[in-house]
Amino acid sequence: MELAVNIVLLSLLVTTAAALVLVRGLLASIMLTSIYGLLSASFFVIMDAVDVAFTEAAVGAGVSPLLLLLSVAVIGRHEARNAGARPLFAVLLVGITGALLIVGTLDMPAFGRADAPAHLHVAPRYLLLSGEETGIPNVVTSVLASYRAYDTLGEVIVIFTAGVAVILILASGTHRGSARPHSAPVDTKDPHTILQVVSKTMIPFMLLFAFYVQFHGDYGPGGGFQAGVIFASGIILYGLLYGLPAICRVIRPPVVELCSALGVLVYGVTGILSMLQGRPFLDYSVLADDPIRAQQIGIMVIELGVGITVASVLIVIYYAFANQFETNGN
Amino acid sequence: MDILSHFNYWVVVVLMMLGFFIVIARGNLIKKLIGLNIFQTSVFIFYISTGKVIGGSAPVLSSDIQLYSNPLPHVLILTAIVVGIATTSVGLALVLRIYRAYGSIEQDEILEQSRQ
Missing domain, CATH: 1.10.287 (Helix Hairpins)
Incomplete structure (x- = not known):
């Protein structure tokens, strides 16, 4: 089935x-x-x-x-x-590359086999011991935020950098400084009344769900990345239906920009806290006397940092794009 | 069952090549980014397929489950998706800037203009 x-x-x-x-x-x-x-x-x-x-x-x-x-x-x-030169050449190139890759897959272990090489290293240890070591049932969360917290810090910094890059690229020459939306009077003619009424009842639950996903990520599927994305999509939905000026009054652009850096800072400071006590970077054992409790606190703080950064960077990116639309539309 | 044992990998290759084709054969820059997205998702599908164990369950520990799928690819891809959307939006921002500079996002027209 x-x-x-x-x-x-x-x-x-x-x-x-x-x-x-x-x-x-x-x-x-x-x-x-x-x-x-x-x-x-x-x-x-x-x-x-x-x-x-x-x-x-x-x-x-x-x-x-x-x-x-x-x-x-x-x-x-x-x-x-008529765009795109030499489609025949492209078909040929794609065909040859695809054929070579298919030949390559023939050496792969069969799909879904429990004894495939990918399942024999590291992963069994996580599945066997992560429950005892971190006290968190969701292995994905404990691997993401504890065992491989270095990687995750890198990813969060990449996301933050992408947000900064979008702001820098879209900053216009005439309006100095940023891609930030400029406050404008709210458009009173509303062409989307039905959508607005329906979404108004949905958005609070979306935001609430984002918080649930954030804080329940230890026990079920969820965590900072998912929660951040869900939270941002709730906000973006609001902005889409009520216009950029309306959403900018609810969530001010300078605040989100600050928050996108704040998340990375929370993550980094957690790591430095353990260094100050003479332990390796991102070693959570300094956060509490009980090692399991320390792991849980560490994972929660880090997931919070991830959630804040992901949500704010996506909102910042949305602001930058929506601003292009509003200024071009007028 | 034998044919099915590699079905997922072949689908990954097909998706990857379709994305690749869009990237090289279509001149519209936004279409190229969409192609890049398909390419990227095919890699996600490859990793997640590799992590699946038949009969296994989602990697949330519980005392009455014996067999789990591999959580490691899930961690890698989870973060890769969010990084993917962040980098895609950088690409889109560049496209908007190119549009502002050249008034077009068709590769041919841009190349023609920059030759002059």
């Missing part, structure tokens, strides 16, 4: 990707991208990767198409038909 669902979902993914190759016109492409994201999230659930599915559902089906839509709203949805 599981395998049948697997095959159906993968076939749908290939169909969507093929449609993306054939279709011309950016609006249709973006809708297909959103479908593609939703399908891959469903696929991740079948593969037991519930944490990944959470993230992909919010990013692949939500935030990513939204940013694409905002860009297309600025640029226009037209896609040139």
Whole structure:
């Protein structure tokens, strides 16, 4: 049964990707991208990767198409038909590369085998001991925030840097300084009354759910990355329906910009706290006398830092893009 | 069952090549980014497929479950997705700047303009 669902979902993914190759016109492409994201999230659930599915559902089906839509709203949805030189050459190149990769997969261990090399190293130790060592049932959370906390710090810094880069790239020459939206009077004509009423009842629950995902991440699927993305999509939904000036009054751009740095700071300071007590960077054992308790505190603080940074960077990026749209639209 | 044992990997290769094709054969910069996204997701699907154990369960520890899927690929891909959207938006920001400078996001037109 599981395998049948697997095959159906993968076939749908290939169909969507093929449609993306054939279709011309950016609006249709973006809708297909959103479908593609939703399908891959469903696929991740079948593969037991519930944490990944959470993230992909919010990013692949939500935030990513939204940013694409905002860009297309600025640029226009037209896609040139004759574009792309030498399709024959491209087909040939893709065909050869694909064939070589397929030959490569023949040496891979069969799908789903418990004795595949990937399952024999490190992972069994995490599954066996992480429960005792951290007292946290969700292995993905304990690996992410404790065993591999260095990697995660790197990822959070990359996300922060991307946020800074977007602000720098989109900062316009005429308005000095930033890509920050400028306050403008709220548009009174509302073309989306039904959507606004419906979303108004939904958004509080989305934000509440984000907090649940954040703080329940130790015991079930969830954590800072997922919570941050869900929180940001709730805010972005509000901004989309009520306009940029309205959302800017609720969440002020300078505050989010500050918060995106604050999350990284919380993460880094936790690491430095252990260094000050003569322990290695990000060693949580200094945070409490009981080692398990210390692990739990450390993981919670770090996940909080991740959540703050991810949510604020996505909101900052949304502000920068929406601002392009508003200034171009007028 | 034998054919199925590598089905996921083949689908990954097909998706990857479709994404690759869009990147090299389409001139529209936003379309290229969408292609890059498909390419990226195919890698995610590859990692997650590798982590799956048939009969296993999601890696949330419980006393009555014996077999779990591998949590390590999940951790890697979870963070990769969020980093992916962050880098995609940097790409989109660059596209917007290119549009502002050249008034077009079609590769041919941009190249033509910069040759002049």
